[in-house]
Amino acid sequence: MGKILAVDDSATMRQMVATALKESGHQVFEAGDGKEALSKAQKERFDLVITDVNMPQMDGLTLIKELRGLANYRFTPILFLTTESGADMKQQAKASGATGWLVKPFKPDQLLATVGKVLR
Template sequence: MTKNVLAVDDSTSIRQMVCVTLTSAGYTVVEAADGCDGLEQANERVFDLVLTDLNMPRMDGLGLVRALRELPAYRQVPILMLTTESSDEMKSQGRAAGATGWMVKPFDPLKLIEVVRKVIG
């Protein structure tokens, strides 16, 4: 069964890179332009994994993580932050919000596939 990934980022080029990378590895990817759009997508269906940027308009990544964790269907779904932020303080805030892991952009496509496979198979 194909695993479904929600990629949330306000950068079209990053979303496209994530989509091409994960689609080539056999995943189905749905894109969202910001946290509000991502939350709408997540309310329409349950994804196996959510990848989200941190800094976005309307709703940032931490807000999205918190909102998803309030939904019963997303209490156990892995959520990975994919962001340029790399400070320990931000990583700590991500963990406190409920993020499962943290990857720094720019990302290595092979590393992204490796992490996704570890998290959801």
């Protein structure tokens, strides 16, 4: 199972993501914003990063660009988990280096299926 970093400024959303992933055997670490996530990613190696888009300190798009600049994260799967479902935001996410996209609210089985695909 994977070592996953869940990034969201909502503690409730982080808990929902963490609970679903932990129940499937994944090891989950949490960060409240992009700045905290980047700091953790520079100290530890994660198999997958799941991030919100809109957060204080550092948003998800900036976080992805920063992670992609690190040698350890050049090819690491990064999923966006956000309420924004517009084509423009999806395009920005892909341009930043996002691997995939999930829209909130999500169903745990939907999250697990997507995580399973990118962690193969």
